[in-house]
Amino acid sequence: MLNDSWVKSYPTVPTLKEITGEEVISYAAHCLCVASDMPADKRKTLPDAIIKAANDPEYVMTYTKMGDVMDIRTGEKLDKLLRQAEALALSVAYWKD
Numbered sequence: 001m002l003n004d005s006w007v008k009s010y011p012t013v014p015t016l017k018e019i020t021g022e023e024v025i026s027y028a029a030h031c032l033c034v035a036s037d038m039p040a041d042k043r044k045t046l047p048d049a050i051i052k053a054a055n056d057p058e059y060v061m062t063y064t065k066m067g068d069v070m071d072i073r074t075g076e077k078l079d080k081l082l083r084q085a086e087a088l089a090l091s092v093a094y095w096k097d
Contacts (some may be wrong), residue, residue, distance in 0.1 A: 007069050031082070047074050 006015065016024045032050065034043050053059045054072045063070055073081055 009064050009069060029081075029085070031078070 007013070016022075032046060034046055051072065051074070054070060060070060
């Protein structure tokens with residue numbers, strides 16, 4: 001796993017850092033956002049729909065059968081993840097060489 005921690009749906013697969021002892025710099029995510037000037041009632045529709053799908057056992061089963069890992073984050077948790085990803089990208093800055 002490229003994650004920094006074990007993934008519940010793959011309980012026997014260690015992280016790459018655990019295997020190599022090296023810090024892994026890798027990041028991939030799907031992030032859905034809405035425009036900040038969208039009316040509040042409409043703005044709430046997308047996150048609510050995603051959370052509803054994430055709580056639907058049939059949807060989750062189909063999603064995980066595809067081999068993907070579902071990790072839904074909203075609000076402050078999502079903001080923290082995005083800021084960490086930005087800091088990671090800036091710390092690597094391979095494109096500046």
